Amino acid sequence: MAFSKGHGTENDFVLLPDPDGDLDLTPHRVRALCDRRRGLGADGVLRVVRTKALPDAPGGIDGDVWFMDYRNADGSIAEMCGNGVRVFARYLTDTGLAAGPEVPVGTRAGLRPATVNQDGTVTVDMGPVRRLGRSTARLAGRELDGLGIDVGNPHLACVVDAVADLDLATQPGFDPATFPQGVNLEFVEPVTDDEVRMRVHERGVGETRSCGTGTVAAAAAALDAQGRTTGVVTVHIPGGTVTVEVTDTGSTLTGPAEFVAEGELAQSWWDALA
Numbered sequence: 001m002a003f004s005k006g007h008g009t010e011n012d013f014v015l016l017p018d019p020d021g022d023l024d025l026t027p028h029r030v031r032a033l034c035d036r037r038r039g040l041g042a043d044g045v046l047r048v049v050r051t052k053a054l055p056d057a058p059g060g061i062d063g064d065v066w067f068m069d070y071r072n073a074d075g076s077i078a079e080m081c082g083n084g085v086r087v088f089a090r091y092l093t094d095t096g097l098a099a100g101p102e103v104p105v106g107t108r109a110g111l112r113p114a115t116v117n118q119d120g121t122v123t124v125d126m127g128p129v130r131r132l133g134r135s136t137a138r139l140a141g142r143e144l145d146g147l148g149i150d151v152g153n154p155h156l157a158c159v160v161d162a163v164a165d166l167d168l169a170t171q172p173g174f175d176p177a178t179f180p181q182g183v184n185l186e187f188v189e190p191v192t193d194d195e196v197r198m199r200v201h202e203r204g205v206g207e208t209r210s211c212g213t214g215t216v217a218a219a220a221a222a223l224d225a226q227g228r229t230t231g232v233v234t235v236h237i238p239g240g241t242v243t244v245e246v247t248d249t250g251s252t253l254t255g256p257a258e259f260v261a262e263g264e265l266a267q268s269w270w271d272a273l274a
């Protein structure tokens, strides 16, 4: 069974081509694939499937569009993954599955049009930024105020003085009544009005080196802290740097997408995980 491994600002993924939706991608198999000792190791899995072959695909996406069936490392399903869409779009153009440079990508949050730029970076139309109101995160005994944001998946972005010394090894607390499905937690340190540093604790993964939807939430929270709703923000994450634009009606994310390997999974290993 073929696989590719790639990352977007060090948020890394195993890609599994499955055009006709034949794979039995159980949570157990996802956890094994993502395990950094007994598997390939990744923050998530991107199954590359035609929308028409995915029974639970949301309506409104053409059946021939390639669908990014995203799974978190713990085996859970999430609606969207911004870094994943960049890597997915590059995979489609690099393998000839899409001509590019414009690449529509189906996700559980809806269609996310991507553009593969001449320099190899990818710009993703991330859709509207929905502000959910204030909530708090709890970290090392401190209550941190944050802005709840929905960009297809849920986020709580907390503006803090400094991110370097935060301990994100364990799950920070959050209000389960506000986020009944769990939440991705961003910690955002303003550098200038248009530049921030961010660290993230992802739902279903833990601390990652980057989270694309999280960078959009971080940009929106940093702008909100200045009384702004729109702007272009440079977001530095541990795995690199991306650019986010938030407008009145939508948002975009621009950043790198890299491939590191392609190969074949051992069939006996995969079968034993059934």
Ligand SMILES: N[C@@H](CCC[C@H](N)C(=O)O)C(=O)O
Residues within 6 Å of the ligand: 011, 072, 077, 078, 079, 080, 081, 082, 083, 084, 153, 154, 184, 202, 203, 204, 205, 210, 211, 212, 213, 214
């Ligand atoms: N790393 C992703 C987000 C992946 C999904 C997230 N963990 C969730 O459960 O919502 C990104 O780049 O956006």
